[in-house]
Amino acid sequence: MDFAFDARTEELRGRLLAFMDEHVYPAEAVAEEQRARLASPWDTPAVVGELKAEARRQGLWNLFLPDAEYGAGLTNLQYAPLAEITGRSPHLAPTALNCAAPDTGNMEVLAQFGDERQRKQWLEPLLAGEIRSAFAMTEPEVASSDATNVETRIEREGGGEYVITGRKWYISGAMNPDCRIFIVMGKTDPDGPDVRRQQSMVLVPRDTPGVTVKRAMRVFGYEDHSHGGHAEVLFDHVRVPVSNLVGEEGGGFAIAQARLGPGRIHHCMRLIGMAERAIELMCRRAVSRTAFGKALAQQGVVQNWIADARVAVEQLRLLVLKTAWLMDTVGNRGAHTEIQAIKIATPRTVVDILDRAIQLHGAGGVSQDFPLAELYASARTLMLADGPDEVHQRSLARRELKKYL
Incomplete structure (x- = not known):
């Protein structure tokens, strides 16, 4: 297994990191301000359309779809570090790149199982970002x-x-x-x-x-x-x-499983980005606040939180990259165990990191002035979405036990 980024991934990473710094992060506050003035809270702020237009202009569009006919043609291993970057602003960046759930999974279903008419009527406008x-x-x-x-x-x-x-x-x-x-x-x-x-x-x-x-x-x-x-x-x-x-009558369960496999790893990729954002916020807070006569960064418990978070993220990233590599080389079925493993490990670990980050920010951590509370709600929900952790634990345990029966 070689997880070094190839030339195309490196090039896309560089462009995406610049896009995040120049466009996405500044747009977070703008989107909230614009939403407050909309006739309906469900309408899309104008800045989102501007981000989508810019992302498409820069070729940062439909990166999730491995089918080169419809998407960027990236492998899971190539897409993983890109999805991680978008996870740093999960409520804005994936949408800006037309890489947001549930559209991603639906586009994959239509590309894989839809007929020509269905792809023309629904897949094409979804790929263009014209509809949701x-x-x-x-x-x-x-x-x-x-x-x-x-x-x-x-x-x-x-x-x-x-x-x-x-x-x-x-x-x-x-x-x-x-x-x-x-x-x-x-x-x-x-x-x-x-x-x-x-x-x-x-x-x-x-x-x-x-x-x-x-x-x-x-x-x-x-x-x-x-x-x-x-x-x-x-x-x-x-x-x-x-x-x-x-597809066919009676094929719904199989289609759902085909849809949820890539969806699970995409969620985990973005969760790692959420954890990285949390670590960054923890460190910035720790060096800028003083309590009981010394900076929070000098408090032993805070140092432990930051160290543990770094170790955990590095472990998760390696497991997600291994899973992506297996999906590319032996298919989703061959990577079943690893997909379940990342779905179990990633949300719970990121929830714990976000919990520590919230604690470090005090009242600010649960406020709207920092993204942590909203990130926590998203991460905690992913312990349920795409199958509760316990379902994956049950299946994974049965597969392990089968070796000994």
Whole structure:
């Protein structure tokens, strides 16, 4: 395994670091100021459009997509250090580069499983950053950590239509007025013998009759305007043509797994960037504040926090890079164990680092004057998103134990 950055990665890193310094970090406060003056908190601040235009002009666009026909054609190993950089401003930078969830996963689904018409109608405007999208899988009435539990029904009526009935929540991006399309997971064969072949995915335009975006769901008190919120969405006898099926009937579970693998590693890449931002803020705070007669940087406990954070981040980065390398060389299935390992280790470790950073900042740490509280809410949520830690622990443990049975 050679994790040295190749020439293309180094060149993109340099351009991206400059873009962050010159455009993204200065835009953080501007975006908040502009949002306060918008007619709706879900509207997009003008500065975001300016960032997107500049990122596209500089060729920092769709870096996440390994398919060279649609994206930058980068490997996971090449993309990892770039995603880490965007994680330093996770509520702005990924969107600016058109590399933000849930659009990234939805674009990957359409590129891999969509037909020519679906790619033309939905993938192309997503790639251009003209529209946003949402992925509707999680439901409030069942334990969605087990995707076979979904109760939304996708029933074929006659030869030409599906009728969709169900209730979803925490559907990321759905509050954004630019969200035009949902990828909805539900059951087309609820009584089928194979529980992993009961589900299918269909494309549902947001303006389809029967689709109601009911309310925004808060995350630790935040409404997460920058990502288009997390909504409760009702599907009341929603009718779409059968041609809106993604892939094949019964393929929904497999598509979900194909979608979530890259999504999990992308989250972990960005989490490392969040941790790096936290360490930087800790160090700046530690050398600028005095307590009990000496700088915080001279307090032993603070030194321990900073040292432990550095060690932890270096460990996580190596594990994420190994996982990216395996995904590139042996495929997502061959990297299954490592994907689960990073999904378990990264959020919990970054949450701990952010917790220490908040503590070091005192009251400022939980305020809006620093990004730490919002970063903490995002990182803590990722212990649930894309499968709770415990689900990955269960699967990983069973794979380890199988060697001895």
